[in-house]
Amino acid sequence: MSKEPIRAGEIVVFNVDGREIPIVHRVIKVHEHEDGEVDVLTKGDNNFGDDRLLYAQGQMWLQRHHIMGRAVGFLPYVGWVTIIMTEQPIIKYILIGALGLLVITSKE
Amino acid sequence: MHSFSYRANALLTFSLTILALMCAMASLTDNFNSPSPTATVQILNVNRFQKRSNGDDEVAITLNISADLQSLFTWNTKQVFVFLAAEYTTPKNTLNQVSLWDRIIPTKEEAKFSVKPKNKYKFIDQGSNLRGRDFNMTLHWHVMPKTGKMFADKLVLPGFRLPESYSYR
Numbered sequence: 001m002s003k004e005p006i007r008a009g010e011i012v013v014f015n016v017d018g019r020e021i022p023i024v025h026r027v028i029k030v031h032e033h034e035d036g037e038v039d040v041l042t043k044g045d046n047n048f049g050d051d052r053l054l055y056a057q058g059q060m061w062l063q064r065h066h067i068m069g070r071a072v073g074f075l076p077y078v079g080w081v082t083i084i085m086t087e088q089p090i091i092k093y094i095l096i097g098a099l100g101l102l103v104i105t106s107k108e
Numbered sequence: 109m110h111s112f113s114y115r116a117n118a119l120l121t122f123s124l125t126i127l128a129l130m131c132a133m134a135s136l137t138d139n140f141n142s143p144s145p146t147a148t149v150q151i152l153n154v155n156r157f158q159k160r161s162n163g164d165d166e167v168a169i170t171l172n173i174s175a176d177l178q179s180l181f182t183w184n185t186k187q188v189f190v191f192l193a194a195e196y197t198t199p200k201n202t203l204n205q206v207s208l209w210d211r212i213i214p215t216k217e218e219a220k221f222s223v224k225p226k227n228k229y230k231f232i233d234q235g236s237n238l239r240g241r242d243f244n245m246t247l248h249w250h251v252m253p254k255t256g257k258m259f260a261d262k263l264v265l266p267g268f269r270l271p272e273s274y275s276y277r
Contacts, residue, residue, distance in 0.1 A: 008193050008205035009248045009260060026250075028191070028207035031234050033200070039234070045189055045212055050229070073257040074186075075131065102113060 006030060006040055006064065011071035014042070017056045024071060025051055031061075038064055134184045135256020141182045147175035149192060149245045149265050152224060157238070157274050165238035167231045167270060171209060173247075174222040180251050181216040188213040189250040194268075196243035200235045205246075240272045 006012065008030050015022050028050065029041035039061035043050040052060060085092040149171060156168040173192060180188055191210035197203060208227040213219050248262040 008207055009191065009250055009262075011250075011258075026189070028210075028229060030203065030205040031201050032203040034202055043229075045210070071258070073135070074253055074255055076255050098113075102117060105111075105113075 002070075005032065006038055006067065006070075012040075012042065012067045013069045013071065014062055014067045016054060016059075016066070019054075022068060023051070023054060040067070131255040135253060138182055138184055138251075138253060138256065138259065141180075143177075143179040143261075145175065145177045145180060145249065145261075145263065147173070147177075147247045147263050147265070149173050149247065151268060154271055154275060155226070156276050157271055158276065159236055159274065160232065163236055165233040165236050167238060168227060169208075169231070170224060170226050172222075172224050173209065175220070175247065177213065177219040177249055178216050180249060181219060184253050184255065185216075186252045186254045188219060189252060191248050193246050193248060194231060194243050195246050195264075196241055198233065198235065198237035198241070200237060204233070206231050238270050239274070241270045243268050243270070 006027060008027050011024060011026050013022050013024050023042070025042040025044045027040050028043045029039075031039040033039075040063070041050055041052070041061060055062070085095075152170040152172050154167060154169050156166070158166055160166050171192070175190070177188060177190060189210065189212055191207050193205045193207045195203070195205050207229050208231060209225050210228065211221075211223075213221075245265045245268055246262050247265065248260065250258060250260040252258055
């Protein structure tokens with residue numbers, strides 16, 4: 001993740017304590033302190049309310065250490081590969097099996 | 109060397125590579141677009157300016173936002189996300205950016221608009237530093253492509269100032 005400061009409008013990837021799946025939402029509020037520490041509030045664009053309901057109990061802001069990265073672009077449908085392999089693990093095994101078979105039966 | 113699995117593998121790899129190349133080229137065309145967006149923002153009224161129970165200042169305002177963002181749209185544009193943020197400095201914080209209003213613009217036709225909304229998100233300071241505070245209104249736009257690189261820019265509109273004292277009307 002770049003060392004650039006976090007600014008309103010950026011789409012960031014963050015983890016909430018206790019939740020295993022990271023969330024990718026837009027920063028709507030930034031309060032940067034003198035020491036460089038920053039308080040950030042995020043919200044999904046099409047959601048009605050901000051993400052405070054998703055944060056940990058009593059947590060009102062995200063800090064720099066919660067944020068793992070930011071979104072810079074889109075690759076359509078690529079995410080489906082991960083989703084399908086997570087929801088139907090058998091596909092993961094078939095894929096690895098097929099690749100393994102290909103390697104083994106290679107004549108070179 | 110000519111088995112079905114080899115041919116299927118070669119075909120799949122080739123088609124995925126071509127697909128990736130096409131996505132990259134589509135994204136590249138966005139660089140040739142030189143957009144010329146325009147916007148004006150006014151504060152029509154300060155509806156409420158009070159100190160919250162925890163000591164933080166809060167302002168509620170009605171805005172007048174007019175903009176023409178049609179030149180941002182290209183054939184590779186899925187939608188444009190636009191938001192208006194108040195940006196200011198206080199003795200406590202070196203930078204505060206508070207989004208007051210936003211909208212998803214799905215088509216070029218809807219990118220030319222004029223609205224008079226109340227602030228969608230609460231304008232709350234960390235502390236009590238808003239009385240007489242000078243601030244900028246920045247209109248940000250984020251162009252979300254159908255594929256490829258997202259680009260964003262903003263228009264800084266300086267010269268706004270909050271009232272010297274609390275009010276409610």
